[in-house]
Each structure stands twice: as structure tokens, then as C-alpha cells.
Amino acid sequence: MSENTTTTPKTVTRPKLEKPKLYKVILYNDDYTPREFVTLVLRAVFRIAEETGYRIMMTAHKLGSCVVVVCSKEIAETKVTEAMDLAKEAGFPMLMKTEPED
Numbered sequence: 074m075s076e077n078t079t080t081t082p083k084t085v086t087r088p089k090l091e092k093p094k095l096y097k098v099i100l101y102n103d104d105y106t107p108r109e110f111v112t113l114v115l116r117a118v119f120r121i122a123e124e125t126g127y128r129i130m131m132t133a134h135k136l137g138s139c140v141v142v143v144c145s146k147e148i149a150e151t152k153v154t155e156a157m158d159l160a161k162e163a164g165f166p167m168l169m170k171t172e173p174e175d
């Protein structure tokens with residue numbers, strides 16, 4: 074008998090892949106961080122176009138908070154740290170948080 078028989082599986086089982094959870098980055102309004110600075114940070118850290126950044130900043134300014142982006146947990150946390158580090162260096166209390174998407 075041949076040593077090299079090939080068998081065709083009748084069933085294929087695939088492990089269930091969890092789809093990665095998405096996280097929101099939320100910008101919170103405060104009374105001290107200059108509007109220009111917030112817009113600049115959105116541009117520099119999140120690669121958001123100036124006009125879009127201005128709209129996000131103004132939404133947080135008027136409503137208290139605004140979603141900046143939705144992305145993976147790791148990217149969300151890295152960006153928040155980068156943005157808040159820039160603000161801290163400049164002496165502003167600008168606050169961002171990450172939150173799992175529903």
C-alpha cells in the first residue's frame with residue numbers, strides 16, 4: 074500500500090475569530106485650552122484636516138464633548154497619550170479619554 078495517500082477532509086472547522094472591539098476617542102471641553110491649540114493637536118496627532126479639526130473642537134466647546142475618531146484600543150490609547158502629553162507640555166489641561174464603542 075502507498076505511504077503517500079492523500080485524504081480529503083469532509084469537514085473544515087475554523088476557530089471563531091472575535092472581531093476586535095472598537096474604541097472612541099473623546100475630546101472634552103475645558104475653559105483654558107486655546108481653540109487654536111486643540112485644532113492643532115487634532116491635526117498633528119490624529120491627522121485630521123484643519124477644517125474637520127475645527128468642527129470637532131467647536132462641537133466639544135459647545136456641547137461639552139465630541140468623538141474624535143473610532144479605532145483599535147491600542148491606537149486610541151496611544152493617540153490620547155500623545156495629545157495629552159503635548160497639552161501638558163504646553164501647560165493646558167486638555168482632556169481626552171477612550172471609551173469602548175457600544
Ligand code: NFA
Nearest residue numbers: 101102103106107108133134
Ligand atoms: N473651551 C476652550 C476655549 O474656549 C476651547 C476648547 C474646545 C478646549 C474643545 C477644549 C476642547 N478656549
